[in-house]
Amino acid sequence: MPSPPLPQPEPALCLALAADLRAARFHGEDVRAAWGELADDAIARGLRRPAERALADRDDPIAVLARLLVLGMPQSLSQVESALPRTTAAGLVALGLAEVSADGIRPLAVVRPQPYVDDTGEGGWWVASDLDEAALGGPLPEDHVLGVGGASLTLAGLQLPTPARRGLDVGTGCGIQALRARRNVAEVVATDISERALRFTRLNALLNSVDGIEPRRGSMFSPVAGEQFDRIASNPPFVITPRAEGVPEYEYRDGGMIGDDLVAEFVRSVGSHLTPGGVAQLLGNWETRPGAVGLDRVRDWVAQSPVPLDAWVVERETLDPLSYAELWIRDGGTLPGSPEFGRLIDAWLEDFAGRHVEGVGFGYILLRRPMAGGPTLARYERVGTPPSGAPLGPHLAEALSAHDRLTALADGDLEASVLTVAPDVSEARHHLPGSESPSVIELRQGGGFGRVIEVDPALAALVGACDGDLAVGPLVAAIAELLEVDGAALREDLLPRIRELIFTGFLRFS
Known part of the structure; x- marks a missing residue:
């Protein structure tokens, strides 16, 4: 078209x-x-x-x-x-x-x-983009500029709400990430290989009276060679697309590389463009292959960065090759049941088979250049979609702050700390019929990632007692006496788990 x-x-x-x-x-x-x-x-x-x-x-x-x-x-x-x-x-x-x-x-x-909703309250933009498949009545042009979709909103909600001086939006599309970044970042460079996308970005900035956004044309980091930024956000064209004749190559989602090479290249290259303390956040796909789980492959990409990086990678979901192919073929406007749909399915499955792909993960990558020294954060985990739907950016910022404080905190200092339970945390106890003692105790998080953690009676008792009054050390000693267990052994068991609860947002420093 x-x-x-x-x-x-x-x-x-x-x-x-x-x-x-x-x-x-x-x-x-x-x-x-x-x-x-x-x-x-x-x-x-x-x-x-x-x-x-x-x-x-x-x-x-x-x-x-x-x-x-x-x-x-x-x-x-x-x-x-x-x-x-x-x-x-x-x-x-x-x-x-x-x-x-x-x-x-x-x-x-x-x-x-x-x-949009952020830490300053509610607001709204007008966002221009190309006509979608419903308006066009057929498949999209390959240079289609996508409007604001689920992935765009996810990344916008992930952006840290803390102030920064310079930001970079790689693969800006219609400019939604640049608009979101300008809520907290003084100036933003927005790059894309598509002149069409950059025109929409400029138009949307003018339409919403947002200054400080500079569009630049080029691929990946070539438009900002030698420059560094405090914040980098990217919803890159990460969709794994067969490099085969007759398969549409949509600019907004296809970076022209094989498999997940584009995300790998971004992760390996981004560190040199971050200032010390700078944070990059992106969405991505990664393949699982025989003997190479997707999250482990992302870990290898981070290790290959010439600039050491803190990393927090969340795999939100995984799809088998057929489901993945169906998702993105439909996204391009080709309807199931048509001959073209079947032909494209064959091309996708043949491409995956050539690399022995068993599944494709989708999730979030947060990378940070340490202020000094080597990395201290290496977290690779599977967490489902947060049930609350609230932006995750504030939670991520609080977790990073907690991590930095915990890294500098010796166990003795942690014992001297006074903690409180986060207001969104609740406890659920499950009993077998006729049993006085619970068989399962769970801590549930209403915000953040909506985590549910199973805990034992000792940790449940400590969390329940964290009301901003007594320090951790006296609480552990009192619980050891109550449960009639060795105090030193309980301390050794609980302190690492208390650190985890602080990082994940169940407990907070008073």
Whole structure:
């Protein structure tokens, strides 16, 4: 499918469009209210007909804009002129977001409200990107610029909320990570191989009156050779794609390398672009092969970095090769059951078989360049999707801070520390019928990763007693006396587990 013209991010027209969108109350909650909960749920599943029906008899500005800019439906010239009095239909065309057609003003892009929540509260952006497969009615062009999806929101929520001076967004796409980074970072360089993506990034920065974002064109770290940053974020084109004739190579998800080589190259290379104390965060896929579990392969990539790095890698889920292929073929707009779908499945499975791939992991990678000395954090774990849905960035920042404090804390100093239980922690005890003592004691975390940890009576008693009053040492001694066990042995057993509970956010320093 041919690509539409490039967006034209003209500052005055972007300001006019923002003013029109604001006047029309074109925000997420207002658009959802306009078409209703059922239609909103349908849109999340790629179905737009319920929303079309809900808005069919309306020509007020929010209905016109929702059809034009969210659903990608043509609208009459008079409707667009009424909904966008400052921008006008001609202005929308000049921005490269629409064109004049026989059926009125036909959109060439979507501009969708995107709410966000961070440590300062709730807010929202308008984010422009290419028309999706529902609006196009078929497969996407290979230079398609993706809008804000689940992976984008995941990485945006992972970004640390602590202030920094310079940031880098590698593979910026529509610019959502750069917008998110600017909430805490003074200046951000946003790179991409796609001129189309960089135009959307610039347009979205202007549309939301966000300065301090500098688009640069190029692959990986080539546009920032010799430069260092305090924060690096990347939702790279990590999708494992067969290098075979006839398989679409979508720029937004395919980096042109074999297997998971792009993520491996990023991990090996990023350290030299981090300032001391600087943090890189990215999403990625990694293959599991015979004798080489995915997380272990990521560990090897980190070890191959010429710059020593702290690492915290979370594998959120794994897919078998067939499920992985189906996911990404559907993502490109090819429908199951079609001959093309079957042909692409064969290409994917043949590619995986050539490397003996047994499964593909998806997750988050956090890398940090130590301020001095060697790495102190090497954590590779499997954790499911957090149940709360809240941004993980604050939790990650607190965990890193706790880790640094614990690293400098001798056991004697930990015993002298006073701790409190985090407010989101609860305890669950499971009893067999007729038994007085619990067979299982669990600590449950409401925030963060939503971890559930099984503990023994001694650790449960200590956590229950951490109310900001007594220090750890006296608590351990009292529990040893209560349970009639050796105090030194209990201390040796509990202190490492207390450290783990502090890092994971169950316990906090008072």
